Amino acid sequence: MVFAGHAVVLGAGMGGLIAAQVLSEVYDQVTVVDRDSMPDAAAPRRGVPQSRQLHVLLARGRQALDELFDGLSEELNAMGAPLVDLNEQVHWQNDGYPMRRSPSGLIGLGVSRPLLEHAVRSRVGKLPNVRFRARTEVSSLVTSGDGRRVVGVTVAERDGERGTLHADLVVDAGGRASRTPLWLGELGYPTPREQRVPIEVTYVTRLYQRDPRHLDGLLGALTNARPERPRTGIVAVQEGERFAVALSGVLGEEPPVDDEGYVRFAESLGMPHIAELVREATPVSAPARMRYPASVRRHYERLRRFPLGYLVIGDALCSFNPLYGQGMTVAADEGLLLRRLLTSGGDKLWRRFFRGAAKLIDGPWSIAVGTDLRFPQVEGRRTPKVRFVNAYVHRLHAAAQTDPVLGSAFLRVLNLVDPPARLLHPAIVLRVLRGGRSTADG
Known part of the structure; x- marks a missing residue:
């Protein structure tokens, strides 16, 4: 199905680029609006402060991006980003228990956020019906006379020129800073x-x-x-023969940025592999600090009224604790959902999209929030289910010291390949109850 007309995407981050790719397949013209300049090379962007941080592309995210951008993994691999078996080639220590390594078939990609975004932006920029309007701010939505449909956005360029960008569909991919809730209120929604x-x-x-x-x-x-x-350490290989090391703390724990303090923090993790690397390896960048206050989910799927011709995607829908690396993967799956809905047709796209996106978000949200609720200081309801799952997963980690099947099962859920319920399959439960004993047969 092809829609004659113009689609506008607010934001040129990963969520916006994914949306632009999908919309380009069905709209005559797509315009991506962003307040930033668009770098020609793989470089951090001012409007994406997290771009200097370690990013992990989950196995499901790599698969989804390859569906959206054919051959992307191979392209990035040719640019120096290693493919990684996420069990066989990674040291995992969960709740203090070292996971037994084994080939898993879960393949991740060791790529920095700037290189990934650059590769995707380059592909989108080459599409004949897509254009970027950089250094442009969106100040409001423009609606039809009856207020039922969004028909464009009011924009202001950095040089002061203002105007209206008319559109048949507007997609907010503005991330955590999304202004959609404010704009809806102004319009009476x-x-x-x-x-x-x-x-x-x-x-x-x-x-x-x-x-x-x-x-x-x-x-x-x-x-x-x-x-x-309450401290985490992550090391991930990247292009350019580099290791990215991310040390983090929650609930007031903060890694220092001086050399000596950074080493001491790494040594406090109880994982010698990370401590040794930080102590002995040659740094090739200064430390970059980022703070993230809260996971935020906006339940658009529960709204009874919403303007036609408008959608919200990516972190603007749900922003996850970054320690779990879920954001880009969920955004890619939302892009595939949008592609299916646009192809199949039907009315009230917003309702069908938000309901479908909510189902995609439920699993990773339960993983991130349920795990965070292990910390007594974190606010939230600790239902019997949450308490049971956290206790069960802790026991699974203990058993995964000797049972590689449990490690792979856990990683498949963590990488959003399998739903969380998969860990409660009778065959997995039996292995957990056996505590990893007599599992050499795999």
């Missing part, structure tokens, strides 16, 4: 209920020259935060 889970994450990323001596020659390492030690 109800605003979505907002669910916030304060976690107060502070994370500091630094790049190091990669040396095969470190991590026993593997390509990554991770140790998670837990109530008795």
Whole structure:
């Protein structure tokens, strides 16, 4: 199905680029509006402060992006981003238990956010019916006379020129800073209920020259935060023969940015692989600090009234605790959902999209929020289900020290390939109850 007309995307981050790719397949023209300049090379953007931080592209995210942008993984791999078996080539330590490594078939991509975004932006920019309007601010929505449909946006360029950008569909991909709730209120529409889970994450990323001596020659390492030690350490290989190291703390724990303090924080994690790398490897960047106050989900799917010709996607719908690396993957799956809905046709696109997106968000949201609720200081309802799942997953981690099947099952859920309920399959439960004993047969 092809729609004659013009679609406008607000935001040129990953969510906006994904939306632009999908819309270009059905609209005559697509315009991507962003307040930033668009760099010609792979470089951090001012409007994406997290672009200097370590980003992990989950296995499902890589698959979804390859569906949206054919051959993207191979292209990035040719640019130096290694493909990584997320179990066999990574040291995992969950709740203090080292996971037994084994081939898993879960393939991630060791790529920085600037290179990934640059590769995707370059592809979108080459589409004949897509154009970018950089250094342009969107100040309001423009509606039809009866207020039922969004027909454009009011824009102001950095040089002061103002005007109206008319559109048949507007998609807000403005991320956490989305102004849609404010604009809906101004237009007399109800605003979505907002669910916030304060976690107060502070994370500091630094790049190091990669040396095969470190991590026993593997390509990554991770140790998670837990109530008795609310600190996380992650190492991920990247293009350019680099390791990105992200040290983080929650609920007031903050990694220092000085060399000595950064090393001490790494040593406090109880994972020698990370401490050794930070202590001995050669830094190739200054530490970059980022603070993230809370996971935020906006329940647009519960609204009874919403303007036609308008959608919200990506972090503007739901912004997850970044420690779980879910944001880009969920945005890519939302892009695939939008593609299916546009192709199949039907009325009230907003209702069908928000309901479908809510189902995509439910699983990763339950993982992120349920795990964060292990910390007594985090506000939120600890239902019997949440308490049971957290206790069960802790026991699974203990059993995964010797049972590689459990490790792979956990990683498939963490990477959003399988739903969380998969961990409660009878075959998995039996292995957990056996505590990893007699599982050498896999």
